[in-house]
Amino acid sequence: MFSATNHEKTKKDQQNIQDSENQTSLKPLYLRSVISNFGNGVMSPFTSIYAIELGASATEMGWFRSLNNLFANVLQIPWGMISDKFGKRVYFIILGGILTALFWLPMIYVKNSHELLFLVASQAFVGSMVSPTWSALIGDMVHQSVRGTVTATINAAASAGSIIATLLSGYVIQAFGAATSSKYTVPLILATVCGIIASLTMLTLREPKRIRTQRYRGMKLILKENIYFRTFCYVTILHSFFMTLAWPIFPITTVRVTEDNAVQIAYLSAVQGSVSLIVRRFVGRLADRAGRKPLIIFGRAGIVVVPIIYAIATNVYYLYAVDFTVGILASASEIAVFAYLLDIVPEEQRATSIALYNTINGFSSFVGSLTGGYMADFALSIGFGENGSLQFVYAISAVGRLACGLLFMKIREPYKYPSTIRREIGEMMHEDSERIKKGLEEIEEKGEIAEESLKKDLEWFENILGPKEDKEKR
Numbered sequence: 494m495f496s497a498t499n500h501e502k503t504k505k506d507q508q509n510i511q512d513s514e515n516q517t518s519l520k521p522l523y524l525r526s527v528i529s530n531f532g533n534g535v536m537s538p539f540t541s542i543y544a545i546e547l548g549a550s551a552t553e554m555g556w557f558r559s560l561n562n563l564f565a566n567v568l569q570i571p572w573g574m575i576s577d578k579f580g581k582r583v584y585f586i587i588l589g590g591i592l593t594a595l596f597w598l599p600m601i602y603v604k605n606s607h608e609l610l611f612l613v614a615s616q617a618f619v620g621s622m623v624s625p626t627w628s629a630l631i632g633d634m635v636h637q638s639v640r641g642t643v644t645a646t647i648n649a650a651a652s653a654g655s656i657i658a659t660l661l662s663g664y665v666i667q668a669f670g671a672a673t674s675s676k677y678t679v680p681l682i683l684a685t686v687c688g689i690i691a692s693l694t695m696l697t698l699r700e701p702k703r704i705r706t707q708r709y710r711g712m713k714l715i716l717k718e719n720i721y722f723r724t725f726c727y728v729t730i731l732h733s734f735f736m737t738l739a740w741p742i743f744p745i746t747t748v749r750v751t752e753d754n755a756v757q758i759a760y761l762s763a764v765q766g767s768v769s770l771i772v773r774r775f776v777g778r779l780a781d782r783a784g785r786k787p788l789i790i791f792g793r794a795g796i797v798v799v800p801i802i803y804a805i806a807t808n809v810y811y812l813y814a815v816d817f818t819v820g821i822l823a824s825a826s827e828i829a830v831f832a833y834l835l836d837i838v839p840e841e842q843r844a845t846s847i848a849l850y851n852t853i854n855g856f857s858s859f860v861g862s863l864t865g866g867y868m869a870d871f872a873l874s875i876g877f878g879e880n881g882s883l884q885f886v887y888a889i890s891a892v893g894r895l896a897c898g899l900l901f902m903k904i905r906e907p908y909k910y911p912s913t914i915r916r917e918i919g920e921m922m923h924e925d926s927e928r929i930k931k932g933l934e935e936i937e938e939k940g941e942i943a944e945e946s947l948k949k950d951l952e953w954f955e956n957i958l959g960p961k962e963d964k965e966k967r
Contacts, residue, residue: 519634519643521698525691526651529590532687534655535662535680536597538762539755540613541744543677549606551873551882554741555866557610559859562737565617565624566848566855573625573848577841582630583700585622587692593620594688597681624851629844632835633701641785641832645777648828649770656766658683663759676755715846721837721907726850728900730857732793735893737861739800742869742883746803747812750880757809761816768820775921776828783917784910785833786901792826794898797891804887836907865890 544557576582596616603609635643662680669676716723747753753761780788795818802815838846865886872882912920 518699519647521694522631522634522647523650524694525586525590526647527654528687528694529654529691530651531654531658532594532684532691534658534762534766535687536677536684538659538758539662539666539677539680540609542748542755542758543600544606544609545744545748547603547606547609549610550866551742551745551869552866553606553610554744555863555869557606557613558737558740558866559862560610560614561617562855562858562862564614565621566851568618568621569625569848569851569855570845571848572622573629573844573846576626576629576844581700582626582633582844583695583698585626586630587695589620589623589626590692590695591689593623594685594692597685597688601678601681625844625848628831628835628847630700632840632843639781640835641780641828642777644831645773645780645824645828648824649773652766652770652773656763656770658687659759659762659766663756666755715842715849719837719839719846721905722846722850725833725837725904726853728897728903729850729854731900732894732897733854733857734861734864735890735897736796737858738865738868738893739803739887739890740858740862741866742886743803745869746806746883750883751806751809751812753809753812761809761812764813765816765820765823768817769824772821772824773828775918776824778921779914779917780829780832782910782912783914784906784908785829785836786904786906787914788825788829789833789904790898790901792822792824792829793901794895795822796826796898797895798822800887800891800894804884804891833904 541554541557544554549557572585576585593616596612596619600609600612603612631640631644631647662683665679666676716726747758747761776788798818799815802811802818806812806815834847834850835843868889869882869886872885873879877885
């Protein structure tokens with residue numbers, strides 16, 4: 494049996510969620526996440542495939558991923574500073590979201606991978622104002638004790654929209670066959686419309702009162718004064734490099750080695766999204782009750798399985814397995830990392846600090862993706878063969894992911910948490926078993942009531958027929 498104290502703490506957490514929602518409605522955040530991710534789900538999983546179909550090499554895919562990562566983060570610091578200075582988040586989210594959505598339309602008319610690369614990088618550039626302000630807005634509106642739970646719920650709602658969109662888009666793209674640009678027309682238009690609508694929903698949000706501000710003191714001072722933040726950034730730089738090393742060649746394996754079609758690629762995204770949707774129900778509570786650090790280590794170190802499975806993949810079923818695994822690992826780490834960042838950065842520099850983290854991560858990802866692309870082409874040029882060159886990069890990425898993932902053990906929690914992972918998992922299993930038991934009892938009770946009602950109906954029916962049969966016999 495679990496103590497009453499745990500149930501009291503759970504009730505307190507639920508009350509904190511309720512208080513946050515009562516103070517300022519979070520409904521626009523959920524609505525924006527669902528619609529926005531529906532739009533992104535329509536096209537984002539296929540953008541790299543589009544580039545490969547337009548003839549992009551491993552080096553070009555390195556530039557494709559690296560510039561996308563760089564431009565998505567390069568302006569986040571100034572945007573974060575402006576947002577912190579004026580205490581406003583919503584305007585940046587709306588403007589950035591609309592501009593990002595409009596960049597989908599020109600992709601209908603691209604003729605080669607270089608044109609697509611330019612548009613994707615430009616889209617990431619204008620959308621860089623959204624990430625720090627979105628993160629800071631959630632930090633402003635949600636209590637620390639339930640940030641993991643609320644973030645998990647928002648992400649779960651977003652995943653539901655993305656899964657449906659990706660499956661729909663996969664069937665549409667496959668239906669158009671080999672016509673490279675025309676088969677992406679409908680998804681690109683739908684992505685544009687959804688992005689604009691999602692941004693406009695934020696007009697209904699009642700933003701919290703202006704937060705207190707302070708003069709921006711420089712990146713070096715932010716890192717110097719905050720040991721939690723500094724350690725996390727340094728470890729992230731190393732991990733991001735090795736993680737993104739393999740990013741440019743994942744689509745090459747998907748298209749040229751396992752030869753997946755659009756529907757199968759949609760299924761891959763749907764598998765990952767569906768697993769994430771289920772896992773997020775538990776991860777948010779674990780992060781809030783047992784701490785962020787265990788989940789971060791689990792997700793960051795566990796991601797080593799991805800390049801390993803891609804290296805040995807010969808058909809799409811290997812990739813289904815890896816996306817199932819990623820759904821678990823990504824859910825654990827993304828929610829925990831987001832909540833951890835909001836915990837360790839000061840409120841008055843929240844958007845600036847998160848922008849700094851994203852920028853550092855972006856530069857590391859830029860170098861990693863670029864290195865991975867060139868490394869694969871270099872291995873190919875010295876005789877490794879196409880598959881061997883991919884496996885060479887996957888091996889280096891795997892070793893680096895594991896080693897740097899374990900380095901996250903060096904980070905420290907700024908708060909003490911009331912429980913442990915094992916205890917919370919045990920309690921959740923107990924609660925679920927009690928819920929199932931109660932549900933079965935209710936079903937059994939309803940069955941008994943229905944059976945009793947049926948007996949009464951049969952008795953009534955027999956009573957009606959009885960006199961009639963006696964009369965016929967006479």
